[in-house]
Amino acid sequence: MLMTPLSRLFTSSLLALLFILPKVQAQPVDVDAAKREGKVVAYGTIIPKIMGALHQGFEKKYGIKVEYWRASATKVMDRALTEWRAGKPAFDVLFAIHGAMLLMKKEGMFTQYIPPSSESFPAHYRDPDGILTSWRVTPIGILYNTELVKPQDAPKSLDDLLNPKWRRKIGMPDASRHTSTAQFLWNLQKVKGEKWLDFVKALAKQEPHLMESMAPVPNAIVRGEVQVGLTYLQYVIQQKGPLGFVQLNKFLTDSNDLALSSKASRPSAAKLYMEYACSPEGQQTLAELGEFVLSPAAPPKIKDAEKVLANLVFMDNPTPDQYKKLTAQFRQIFFGN
Incomplete structure (x- = not known):
């Protein structure tokens, strides 16, 4: 079938856009570089006794120490914004509810990174910019x-x-x-x-x-x-x-999102931390403790949780x-x- 000038113009424009606009893809982690960094600093909203199980598994697997500070989403955001605006952000990776993360994303506090394991999560949770990684929900x-x-x-x-x-x-x-x-x-x-x-x-x-x-x-x-x-x-x-x-x-x-600091002192360790949190091992660890994680293979260990998941708004x-x-x-x- 012959193409009209208009259809040729549309097709060429579409092809041009495909080449101009890079596809956001998951990025592998340099595990050796992460181990050389030796530590990762995370700010988040999950209570320490729950994150302790995740951190224990991460530290045992990679030998990288986790320094974790926890507070409410409001306080996490306030501290992170204060540090950021003062030019001295101390965190490498941060997680909180989606709304708070969006506000900090607009400040330019985070940089693009997609953990490979997160690609198994439902597609509608994905950030088109590849900056925020949803990894759990909080009914x-x-x-x-x-x-x-x-x-x-x-x-x-x-x-x-x-x-x-x-x-x-x-x-x-x-x-x-x-x-x-x-x-x-x-x-x-x-x-x-x-x-x-x-x-x-x-x-x-x-x-x-x-x-x-x-x-x-x-x-x-x-x-x-x-x-x-x-x-x-x-x-x-x-x-x-x-x-x-x-x-x-x-x-x-709301979803709870992970993000890599734009000024992370230990970017490789932060990426590995995010990848572990989204991995089958990390997701299963949290699901066993009642978290509503996004891995389809890790339902929360709460009675009738499937009814909750079916009625989320x-x-x-x-x-x-x-x-x-x-x-x-x-x-x-x-x-x-």
Whole structure:
């Protein structure tokens, strides 16, 4: 079939684009160079006792020491941004929720690197720029103390938290300080539509016990300071004690991303760390401890986890300006100032 001038022009332009635009591909790691560097510094949001298992395996396999600093996503981002803007970033690799990583990506803090093992993950998680590597998801739900609350009496939905019997018995992060919780409450519009803000205001009237981040919530539930709480589902087995979780119809979630610092002092060790975290060995280690990792071969060791995975709703990410407005709005709602 003869090509028209217009079709020839389109075809030649398309071919030109294919040559101009490089395909982002996974990159092999120089293991010998990583071993010579001898150490990697990682900032992240997973509690140390969980990451300790991953780091133990990494250090045993490669003889490279891991220096790990953990905090909430908000604090990880604040520290990393402060160091970056001062020209003295101390981290080689960083991981946090997708929204926080996007904000730091826009600052130019990360450079392109795709761990080879991540290519087995579902394609829709891939960053087209090859800078962020999603490696786990973090569903948010309701946990409860199984010694203080019988299963039949536990909330069956988010709306059940508004029952007067839960007044002053709910634990949750402070959305005016914790970006992930601000994102969660804002994204309730995905499951509640226009009534999401009415729900938040009603939840505030329950006078929940507000905490710094997700991590302290299960501790408070186990100690009996509160009976139920909004937090990450993986804590149901990561925190020792009488904990159960509610099987909701929908679970809001976000991906958690790894990224290589643009100014990493130990780039080869950082790449190897990222590759190990995405490897079948690393993913299985975390799945055994309740993490919702992305490897299809490593389901989390949580009862009925498959039902959770089937009902995930991925959250949108507010812009920096939206975050500022949301934190001010939630401060007014929960504190009246």
